[in-house]
Amino acid sequence: MDTTALTALLDRHVAEGRYPGAVLAVRHAGTTTVHPAGTLAVGGTDPVTADTPFRVASLTKPFGGVLALSLAADGLLDLDADATRWLPELADQQVLAHPDAELTDVVPAERTPTVRDLLHMTAGAGLRMDTSPLAHAMWERQVSPGPLPPQLAPDEWLARLGALPLSDQPGEGWRYHTGSDVLGVLLARVTGRPLADLLAERVTGPLGLTGTRFWTAAGLPTQYAPGDDGLQVVDPPHGVWSRPPAFESIGGGLVSTASDVCALLGAIADDALPGGVRSADVLRDGLTDTQRTAAQAFLGPGRTWAAGNLELTLEATDPWTTPGRFGWTGGTGTTAYADPSLDLVAVLLTQRMMTGPHDGPEEFWQVAHDAVA
The missing domain is CATH 1.20.58.710 (Methane Monooxygenase Hydroxylase; Chain G, domain 1)
Incomplete structure (x- = not known):
């Protein structure tokens, strides 16, 4: 896969100030490319690196879904x-x-x-x-x-x-x-155990995901939200995620790296999850027609919510989607999907929160799709 167009898009968005910094990770045909760009803060000099952890928000959910299915697979x-x-x-x-x-x-x-x-x-x-x-x-x-x-x-x-x-x-x-x-x-x-211990034992540890946890003492990128006067600070580098949390949230509490998120979705795509968890169970659409209709009011048409706590495409409704594509997008400016039909896993982690449904990563996904389709 030629990632030139994708890395150029990210570099342009950073140069234009949409993102102070970001990291993308792309896996295609067995090869993974990681590309960092920009800095940890607006006007800063510390660079984003391939190993920079980001607040992944709702990209936490698939980690939690795999954890729950791991406990079910073991009869617990x-x-x-x-x-x-x-x-x-x-x-x-x-x-x-x-x-x-x-x-x-x-x-x-x-x-x-x-x-x-x-x-x-x-x-x-x-x-x-x-x-x-x-x-x-x-x-x-x-x-x-x-x-x-x-x-x-x-x-x-x-x-x-x-x-x-x-x-x-x-x-x-x-x-x-x-x-x-x-x-x-x-x-x-x-x-009777903390979620951090369960996640490390059953998901992140076996998969070698060393950058995924509920908090980190290392300085995170400053988290921003767009405002009338530019990007406004939501969480500073040593803010909420810099200490053990009061609530370990598998809805949106993890920090992770682009490589780790890419590896998790890759393991689902390859049916290579630990602990006897089958990808068929992770990707199972267990919703009734009524439930799916309610979900599509939020997810959009042609989509469902699979048992692994992630979105699954049933019917292509956008030019960058295909049936069987799965993943999710987090409100802090993070997005990750796997497309088995294209042998593609792609991840984009940024520190700029989305402001609504028309302020997302659609351009990123169109360029990623076109690079391999």
């Missing part, structure tokens, strides 16, 4: 088990009578969520991108998804979440993100 976790066995805070929940209802306008939940509901994000709780009373309450009680991982201890976070009504009856809808963090609490309780 039944995906169809009642999740309230380990999460009593979610027992006896109420459900909003309609999506915009007041918090008191509720009906009883018809059943409790399963572990599989958490893995597939069909447990009834999740991101609300609206002005509803529930969206306001989630934000006010610090349980709404945001650019930083939860700043509460897991028990307190789950208690606050469980005290709020669900958006949907368990198993009937699809809501982004929150199920992943609830799943993380469950995995720690099932095993």
